[in-house]
Amino acid sequence: MSEKKPSRLALGVALLLMGLILVSNSQKTYISTNDSFANEPVSIKGFTQENIQSVAIAKKILIPDLGIDLEVKEADVKGGYWEVFEDKAGWGKGSGLPGQVGNQVIFAHARESLFLPLRSVKLGVKIYLLTDLGWYDYQVTDIKEVNPREIEVISPTDDETLTLYTCSGYQDSKRLIVTAKPI
Numbered sequence: 001m002s003e004k005k006p007s008r009l010a011l012g013v014a015l016l017l018m019g020l021i022l023v024s025n026s027q028k029t030y031i032s033t034n035d036s037f038a039n040e041p042v043s044i045k046g047f048t049q050e051n052i053q054s055v056a057i058a059k060k061i062l063i064p065d066l067g068i069d070l071e072v073k074e075a076d077v078k079g080g081y082w083e084v085f086e087d088k089a090g091w092g093k094g095s096g097l098p099g100q101v102g103n104q105v106i107f108a109h110a111r112e113s114l115f116l117p118l119r120s121v122k123l124g125v126k127i128y129l130l131t132d133l134g135w136y137d138y139q140v141t142d143i144k145e146v147n148p149r150e151i152e153v154i155s156p157t158d159d160e161t162l163t164l165y166t167c168s169g170y171q172d173s174k175r176l177i178v179t180a181k182p183i
Helices: 004-037 116-120
Strands: 060-063 068-075 089-092 102-107 126-131 134-146 160-168 174-182
Touching: 116 160, 116 174, 126 160
Parallel strands: 068 089, 102 160
Antiparallel strands: 060 068, 060 126, 089 102, 126 134, 134 174, 160 174
């Protein structure tokens, strides 16, 4: 009986160490994977700099049901990729504008203080965007996970669409896409 106790203790310690190593490795991968979020292809076909009225760009996004209240900053395209901010949401330059036909894309890292709460979003949840022209109200109509290269989810649309984009899945290997329409 006493021979089994040390072996169980050794097994417990070994399992604990393996768990710590896995957590440590997953955190390293998480940071590294987040860096790749900024290196995904974007398309701004059909939208030019002359079309942008800075007063119409979202400055803030509010999703009260999820506790999201974030500043939104215009994200330039650099080397074919939208820049991703560490502390705020980005509006993808070249995407649509509130109150106009087109697919406006707002994205942020899947972090607690950013878009991580989107993982709990439900159909019908209300989203509010603030611009210099006023508030725009939307309601979630679709929620899905896609592979990072499935960029058709951020393609231009024939109606006013708001697309929220963040990481999800095991070690952030997928993208969570939340689509909303004006109400």
